[in-house]
Amino acid sequence: MSGRPTIRTVARAAGVSTSTVSQVLRGSGRISEETRRKVLQAAKTVNYVQDRRASAMRSGQSRDIGLLINKIGNPFNAEVVGGVNESLEEHGYLVYVLDSQDDPARQERYLHTMIGGGLGGLLWVPAIGTSQDTVDWVMANSPITVTLLRQFADQVFDHVGIDSAYGTNLATKHLIELGHQRIAFLGGELENATLDQRIGGYVTALIGAKYNNPIVRKCDETKTAAKQAAIDLHREHPDVTGFICNCDVVAAGATLGFAELGLEVGKDVSVVGFDDIEDSRLWVPPLTSVAVDPKGIGQQLAETFLARKANIDAPVRTVSLPVRLKTRASSGPPAQGGINGKSNG
Amino acid sequence: MSGRPTIRTVARAAGVSTSTVSQVLRGSGRISEETRRKVLQAAKTVNYVQDRRASAMRSGQSRDIGLLINKIGNPFNAEVVGGVNESLEEHGYLVYVLDSQDDPARQERYLHTMIGGGLGGLLWVPAIGTSQDTVDWVMANSPITVTLLRQFADQVFDHVGIDSAYGTNLATKHLIELGHQRIAFLGGELENATLDQRIGGYVTALIGAKYNNPIVRKCDETKTAAKQAAIDLHREHPDVTGFICNCDVVAAGATLGFAELGLEVGKDVSVVGFDDIEDSRLWVPPLTSVAVDPKGIGQQLAETFLARKANIDAPVRTVSLPVRLKTRASSGPPAQGGINGKSNG
DNA sequence: AGTATATGATGTAACGTTACATCAAAACAC
């Protein structure tokens, strides 16, 4: 009487067995139209809600998925989460989000607890500095796992990402075509296959144009850190006029730094971001950025997950989503006579 | 042999019964130091991870908490999520996040599925337009529920929020003291007790200064929507020079609108935000804002949740966190001779 | 020594669900 209504409550109310109720609710087995109605009616009147835990435990099939992301505060990530959720909800899954805040220790704690929760799957943006131990543990213990955005070099998991190398390649070529002579790469934390790809695309473009002086400056992916990094970078290499940034947050931060130095972004220096988050269109100046479709990531992720579920022995697959460059006011031809042509007051 | 190791696997490996293993792992009952070591050792070697589902089902005590938030993309919300997580993790809880995206239908689906997941608690930022039916259903079906940030007028749940009325009151008085003659309130979607409080604080300040012309303009809490709303508001009421915004996102959007109109924020018009998110310090111009401590919200939330859990029959309680005004460049004295004193050509 | 109590471990049942086997009755075959 007290407590949540169970399948038994429904059974009693409908005057049938619990097996019958279960079958009706799951839509399986052979049930007459009449009993079906009776049961559904009874379920409604007693206000029945299925206990997913019990269901998952008995059937060995969980419809809960964990999405372990590196930093939910990054607007691009927030958009991706929305896309993932939408796509997987259509297939009856519920996606629970956890934020590792790029802290490997926290990530490990979460992984342990999540897996202990009996998840049906893990969607994972690995934290910066994820240890091999963690990876091994996940391989051994997690059910279906798909990484997204950040890929491990040895590709042990299915992966959905974006064509990072091509993205930075496009961005760099864009600045080269505008006439920039010295172009730096800014942002990205520690090692990470995706970051390698982005730097790779940048360097390849430089080489293609017979430039041989790549400059890579890593920094935390916050506006504050990027602002300082941009200032430092300019002090050390005042001849650099083009900046390829690892994400829009870094790009935005960099423009703040240049503003502080009295440099006009889009004229004195050009900045290109990555992700094309909504804020970039509204930034002052609007940011040129490598665009990806977050919803597309969600869809591909859902598809990859379901494919793996359907065939657990299929070879590991990597899906890359296309990117394209959105040109806006933050990039333009370098000032005549180079950056030193400008009077700095 | 195959599949995840269970308590039975551990029991066999340690040469004891499953009951003993359970007691060791839970730290309850009377167990000799020797068996305790044996069991822990065995658990480690077979790589045991507790099945929280089974544990929760049998014990009736879930250590999973659902945090249903209205818009994870809002940076302030993201900060709150971080704070909540940290505080509750210390008490052994895992907080799963779901984003209703302020869509009542989506929220309802999530609530049903979450509750079906057998959560130990629900932390809830209700979506705009949450129906009374939904509230009733949650009251009937959810375990411990604490609302945060947005409170229902009839206060049926424990609540952790901020002193909204005082916040807007401070903000409005600030603009009055600077000499603004006409001040409007911008932002907020539909009805909501918290919004009422904010508008209340604004109106009270006006009345206290013998102003009798409140102007309230609601809009979606995105920069794009706020930008347009600010432009429209200025067209309709060009004499308004002070703007109290419902959140920093709206405030930032408004400054974009004013920039488009050729108005200088901090001189021609003054804008005050709410939340004091990190971006506001970096915005151009930096935004005056009502500051709250997101971590504090997390702590209070944890405390409120645990208190309710300890005593399910305690009277409903509402916790309000203090606010303070951070003055920055987006607010200043109005231009001499009013806004029309500026040449717009 | 004989009873009482503390200690340390085990056995059993149950949480709510579903897989699978079973069973009665109706429908069909010849």
Place this chain on the structure above:
DNA sequence: GTGTTTTGATGTAACGTTACATCATATACT
């Protein structure tokens, strides 16, 4: 009218865990 199949429903056991009762020993008290 007997045998076979189909239909529709039920009964039983199990998922992995923990609550609680039980049961041997060991230790303490008179």
